[in-house]
Amino acid sequence: MQEREVGAQCLRDWIDRAAQRHPDKLCMVSAENGRAITHGELRALTGRIASYLRGRGLVPNDRVALLADNSIEHLACYLGVMAYGATICTIHVEMNRHHLERILAALKPRLVVFEEGLNLEPVLGVTSPPRLPLGTWNGAKSSGFYAAVGQCEASNAGVHARGKDDAVILFTSGTTELPKGVVLSFRELLSNAEATADAFGISGADRIYDFRSYNWCSAQTLSALAPLARGATLIVGRKFSRSRFFDHIKEHDATIAAGNPTTIGMLLDADAGTRSADVPTLRFVTSSSAPLPLEQWERFERKFGIRISQGYGCSEIGWIAARPGEERRLGTVGTPIPYHALRIVDAEGRALPSGEIGSVELGGFKDNDYRYLAEDGTVTISSRGRTKTGDQGFLDAEGFLHLTGREKEIIIRGGVNISPLEIENVLMQRPEIIEAATVGVPDRLYGEEVVSYVVARPGAVVDPDEMLRYCASRLPTFKAPKRIFLSKDLPRSERGKLDRKALVERWKLQSEGRPVDSEPNQA
Structure with missing residues (x-):
């Protein structure tokens, strides 16, 4: 990619261009209630947000923390803060609830904007920065943050x-005990959004429906920013609805709908009648966040007659590979976005020819720093120039990227990353437990499910059912193990390291009803 200055002015230009060309065209519309904001209204609203933030004295790299679920108000705040030139910090409340106090302490925001009704009082009560409820945008009847903004010209x-x-700091779904704060610059974020629009073939005529959390990079780049860059329309879903998914697409004439393997599995299990003719405007459904099993992919396309375009990306980089649904290739994640200069390398970093499996490495900007927010609030650099994603794969002769596995041991349940260590640390707080291990095991609906193994202290009595309740009280529902096995020991390598692969094999034997000597009890 030709390197150019891609700062906050680039986002302001997108907003201005769309407003000048089509001021009355819908920019965002709520899938659930039809509330909407036009491109012209967005330009005026972001201009008011700019005046408000200027009045508070914010400068580049000053941070605004946003704790809210999906809504037009959430996205207008997200866009307005960045268009002004400050840093928006998006935090998924429910998935990071146990870490919110530490996250806010690390961010040191100049302002906290929060959605009411999310039970944030205990955290906000010990938060020192100024804070405002997000409220609603409704002209003279606006409330909260938008009432304050509405008083500005x-x-x-x-x-x-x-x-x-810094454009955005966003928090992963927990690949470490404290969710990782990924810091993306304006160049990284906006360059990726524009390239993602090209990769999926998004034009001004498209209407993108996305229910995924806009606190995460994938939805931000594909659905909040890419449509804005093209002057398209975003249909904002509050959350996924299995019964209303196709209704929302039909009611709002969506041309592209976002998804992931879990929601695709739910649609396969629930909907028996919808066909492509029932949603004639829909070009394709995207899938990302976790690998989509080929069997599930083929079954969806056979059942509904709707193409799936599987893409690939990560929070630290954005979208990495994609293809329009009309050009999708089954079993792949599309072709790499050109500016990433992606290649497959061996253990020594040497580029491998097509067809050979190796590590996925990329680096579109030669001087780019890949950065994270440390718990003490400092920004740390994990790599510079080029970086590896932690995935294994290969490029075929036609340039399509095939992913073959993960280098690390992170569990991906329903597209959400889960750290085994966090769960093990919770289990190890129990005095009767001397060893604990957590693995992801195959699951038809979620891709992987969370299962833990524990070893009891000699003479101690462990009730696996009680342990499940204990974990459920200390972990978010999506992280809590769904089964706990009491074992005599845990498999280890010759060097004494925990062998998680062997533990998964043990689970497979148990799921088939075959006896395992080291498993005296389970729940």
Whole structure:
């Protein structure tokens, strides 16, 4: 990619261009209730947000923390803060609830904007920065943050945030005990959004329906920013609804709908009658966040007559590979986005020819720093120039990327990353437990399910059912193990390291009803 200055002004230009060309065209519309904001209204609203933030004295890299679920108000705040030139920090409340106090302490935001009704009082009560409820945007009847913004005149009060200034800090779903704070610059985020629009073939005529959390990079780049770059329309889903998914697409004439393997599995199990003719505007459904099993992919396309375009990306980089649904190739994640300069390398970092499996490595900007927010609030650099994603795969002769596995041991349940260590640490707080291990095991609906093994202290009595209740009280539902096995020991390698693969094999034997000597009890 030709390197150019892609700062906050780039986002302001997208907003201005869409408003000038089609001021009355819908920019965002709520799938559930039809509330909407036009491109012209978004330009005026982001101009008011700019005046408000200028009045508070915010400068580039100052942070605004946003704790909210999907809504037009959430996205307008997200876009407005970045268009001004400050840093928006999006936090998924439910999945990071146990870490919110530490996250806010690390962020040190200048302002906290929060959605009411999310039971945030205990955290906000010990938070020192100024805070405002998100409220609603409704002209003279606006409330919360939008009432304060509404008192300001729209202006071009944005600050000069450069390409390498921080655009967004977003938090992963927990690949470590404390969710990782990924820091993306304006150059990283906006360049990826524009390239993602190209990769999926998004034009101004498209209407993208996305129910996924806009606190995560995937939805931000594909559905919040890419449509804006093209002057398209976003249909905002509050959350996934199995019964209303195709209704929302039909009611709002969606051309592209976002998804993931879990929601695709739910649709396969629930809907018996929908066909492509029932949603004639729909070009394709996307799938990302976790590998989509080929059998599930083929079954969906046979049942509904609707193509799936599987893409690939990660929070630290954005979208990495994609293809429009009309050009999708089964079993692949599309072709790499050109500016990433992706290649497959061996253990020594040497590029491998097509067809050979190796590590996925990329680096579109030669001087780019891949950064994270440390718990003490400092920004740390994990790699520079080029980086590996932690995935294994290969490129075929036609340039399509095939992913073959993960290098690390993270569990991916329903597209959400789960750290075994966090669950093990909870289990190890029990005095009767001396060893604990957690693995992801195959699951038809979620891709992987969470299963734990524990070893009791000699003479101690462990009730696996009680342990399940204990974990459920200390972990978010999506992280809590669904089964706990009491074992005599845990499999280890010759060097004494825990052998998680052997543990998964043990689970397979148990699931088939075959006896395992080291399993005296289970729940």
